[in-house]
Amino acid sequence: MSIQLLERELERLESLWEDGLSDAYRSYLDAVAAYEPEAQPRLALAAALIEIGLRLQGLGGRAAAAPSLLMGDLCLARSSRLLAGDAPQSVQIAFARAIETLSAAAASGSSAPPPRTRELLLRAFEAR
Amino acid sequence: MIGKRLRFETTQPTEFVDITDRLREEVRRSGMRMGRLHLQSLHTTLGLAVNENEPLLLRDFQGLLERIAPEGAGYEHDDFTRRLDVATNEPVNGHAHCRQLLLTGFATLLVEDGDLVLGQWQSVFAVELDGPRQRQLALQLDGEFEEAPDRHRKEESATLVELELSRQLQVDPEAVAVPMRRLVEAGGKRVRPKLVQLTAGLGPRSEPLRAAALAAAVELLHNATLIHDDYVDESTHRRGQPTVAAMEGPERAVAVGDYYFAKATRLIAEIGNRDVTTTIAEALEAICASQIDDVALRGAFPGDHDSYLRVVRGKTAALFAAACASGALLSEAGPEVVEALRRYGDLVGVAFQMADDMVDFSPDSGKPVGLDIRQRVLSLPLIYASEDRTVGPEVRRLLAGSLGDTEVGRVADLVVSSNALDRVREEAQALVESAVHELEAIELDGLRPILISLARSAVDRTA
Numbered sequence: 001m002s003i004q005l006l007e008r009e010l011e012r013l014e015s016l017w018e019d020g021l022s023d024a025y026r027s028y029l030d031a032v033a034a035y036e037p038e039a040q041p042r043l044a045l046a047a048a049l050i051e052i053g054l055r056l057q058g059l060g061g062r063a064a065a066a067p068s069l070l071m072g073d074l075c076l077a078r079s080s081r082l083l084a085g086d087a088p089q090s091v092q093i094a095f096a097r098a099i100e101t102l103s104a105a106a107a108s109g110s111s112a113p114p115p116r117t118r119e120l121l122l123r124a125f126e127a128r
Numbered sequence: 129m130i131g132k133r134l135r136f137e138t139t140q141p142t143e144f145v146d147i148t149d150r151l152r153e154e155v156r157r158s159g160m161r162m163g164r165l166h167l168q169s170l171h172t173t174l175g176l177a178v179n180e181n182e183p184l185l186l187r188d189f190q191g192l193l194e195r196i197a198p199e200g201a202g203y204e205h206d207d208f209t210r211r212l213d214v215a216t217n218e219p220v221n222g223h224a225h226c227r228q229l230l231l232t233g234f235a236t237l238l239v240e241d242g243d244l245v246l247g248q249w250q251s252v253f254a255v256e257l258d259g260p261r262q263r264q265l266a267l268q269l270d271g272e273f274e275e276a277p278d279r280h281r282k283e284e285s286a287t288l289v290e291l292e293l294s295r296q297l298q299v300d301p302e303a304v305a306v307p308m309r310r311l312v313e314a315g316g317k318r319v320r321p322k323l324v325q326l327t328a329g330l331g332p333r334s335e336p337l338r339a340a341a342l343a344a345a346v347e348l349l350h351n352a353t354l355i356h357d358d359y360v361d362e363s364t365h366r367r368g369q370p371t372v373a374a375m376e377g378p379e380r381a382v383a384v385g386d387y388y389f390a391k392a393t394r395l396i397a398e399i400g401n402r403d404v405t406t407t408i409a410e411a412l413e414a415i416c417a418s419q420i421d422d423v424a425l426r427g428a429f430p431g432d433h434d435s436y437l438r439v440v441r442g443k444t445a446a447l448f449a450a451a452c453a454s455g456a457l458l459s460e461a462g463p464e465v466v467e468a469l470r471r472y473g474d475l476v477g478v479a480f481q482m483a484d485d486m487v488d489f490s491p492d493s494g495k496p497v498g499l500d501i502r503q504r505v506l507s508l509p510l511i512y513a514s515e516d517r518t519v520g521p522e523v524r525r526l527l528a529g530s531l532g533d534t535e536v537g538r539v540a541d542l543v544v545s546s547n548a549l550d551r552v553r554e555e556a557q558a559l560v561e562s563a564v565h566e567l568e569a570i571e572l573d574g575l576r577p578i579l580i581s582l583a584r585s586a587v588d589r590t591a
Contacts, residue, residue: 012417059386063378066360066423073356074416076386080393081409089397092405096394100387107303107383 006045009082013075016052024048027118031125039086046087047121049079050099060106060114094127130158130269137310138259139370142193144177144186145254146368147265151237152244153315154267157286161242163271168234170266173224173258175231181251181496193257197226224258231255239271248491285325288340289318289347296344296395304387307372307380311351314367319480321347322582323451324458326575327469331459338399342458345395346408346451352388353415355381360423361503404454411450418442422506429527430510437478439506444484445477468570472579475563480586482508482556486549487589489540498536501527508555510539512548519546556587 010017028044035043053075058064064072076099083092098120105114132154138145155165169176179185203222208214237252238245246252254265297309321343328339357363358371359381365371373381389412396408422439425431452473456466485507488500500507504527514523519542526535526542543549560583567576 012420054386057382057386058379059382061379063359063382067420069356069360069382070416070420070423073385073389074413074420076389077409077413077416081406081413084397084402084405084409089400089402092397093394096390096397099390100394103383103386103390104301104304107380107387108301109303 006041009042009045009078013049013071013078016056016071016075020055021048021052024051024118028122028125031122034128035086042082042086043091043125046079046082046095047125049075049082050095050121051117053079054099054102054117059103088128090127091124094124095121098124130160132267132269134265134267135262135313136254136264136369137262138256139375140256141259142190143256143259144181144189145256146181146251147254148181148244148246148251149368150315151252151267153317155239155244155269156242158269159242159274160239160269160271161274163239163269165237165239165244166234166268166270167237167252168266169254170264171261173221173228173256174263174265175228175233175255175257176235176265177231177253177255178235178237178246178250179253180249181253183496193227193230196230197223199223219258221258227257231257239269242274246492285336285340285343286318286322288336289321289325289343292340292344293347296348296391300387300391303380304384307355307376307384308348308351308388310369311354311366311372312347314369316347316351316367318347319582319586320350320447320451323448323473324455326578326582327452327455327461328459330456330465330469330573330575331461333458333460335459338458339455341395342399342404342454343451345392345399346447346454348388348395349392349408349412350447352385352392353412353419355385355388357419359385360419361505363503399458401458403457407450407454407457411446414442414446418446425506426504429504429506430514430523431506433508433511436506436508436511440478440481441474444481445474448477448480449473465570468566472563472566472583475559475566476583476586479556479559479563479583482552482559483587483589485509486552486556489543489549498540501536501539502531504531508552509543509548512551513539513543513546516546516548519543553587560584560587 057072205222
């Protein structure tokens, strides 16, 4: 899948592409194979942006410094727009629930092992 | 007569909690134009006071109380061997009761023209003497109330949103719900949910419950962004309450902000209108992009007019515009109505932010003057003062250095002495008139006066 297709969607986030976003993106491509072909790259990117965004913010670990937190916020917001445009309602809801699960676990400060972000997001694609 | 309870949580053994804004909001919501607000502490170790909110003075008051009734000075009340029916968790707090005797447990405040009558330096405090604790005050509002039919409609809508917010916050895990409840219950102007509800009544599909669900989700989203903003700006208080970052730590602030960002987007998705979902998602993206610009511009503080407008359009106006457009979309209003309301929201949002900037220089706001200067937040009065021929050079020189109390005070004085605030006020009023103009060409089913009044009240405020 070419990055050119996603040019607009990567605006202001270009530096993240080489810094883990492209790898995360590729890891979601199989999960979106059953979706409309034109929606697949944007949906895979949406999931990758959530994964990278939460990592940038330091969710579940030490809180990131302001610039990194804000970049993480932009990743989540961009993902939200991509899902609003291309994902069925059930998948939008499943993605939101995945973030709710991850952030509630982080807020609880529990010693239980935290949920795995990628597993939750891959499962969200199955809500279709 | 209206009776209410004001609930809050204190965080320190002795603490002066400024409740002025919350009382003003209660008066505004009640619609009382002229009368009295009666306040009564429901605790024997919580007092009331009307005085100046100046941090060093508050420390003086605390010192005075400690000198007159020191802790552990052999109070008979603390000798549990001599008391009957002592609870197992009875605190050792004879000093707190004695200190309360020096304050008052009740107060009556006058209300005129729908607002509290307070002197320039007066703030109303609940004084915690044995914290931290959950506290409540009883309020009664007694006087002449607005009776316009619109008010009842507004009241019903506002109640629906409050109920929906309360319902949503009841079902969440405590670790995230407690800090968000504190923020939501501390007040806020609820302008965005009002815009959603008003505009959701315009099209052929007007459903108050769906509108309230959307309005509550928009308010949660707004509050989620505030939680992250407060961490970024290192703010310690918002709406008179400690911020999540200050009270629960930055890690919790990140998590709570994320949780309610996700929950709000889910609630909006569950409404099932793709145009609404997209409109709000686009606004959220604009907010986040502008926050990055806002922080980046602090290197060139105080910035310029164009940069200011670019940031404010994203940071504040985007959600105002989206609130207006999404309400109209939900009610299936026509595209010309949706777009006119989107432009109206954008203009009102920018004007609202300008008014907010001016509040930073108002001693009547209940907040410390010059907070924006101290935090190097983009502010139009500062930009105009820095461009002023007379005070500009000194303002720029001061802003280029480190900003202690003296420098912040001096910059604030310079801004007030220049014509910067007048320029900002005029610009905000012109934007409001443009917003009103946007409403002229569309059918608004009797809502025009309310939208006009809402736009004007966005700039005619001191808090």
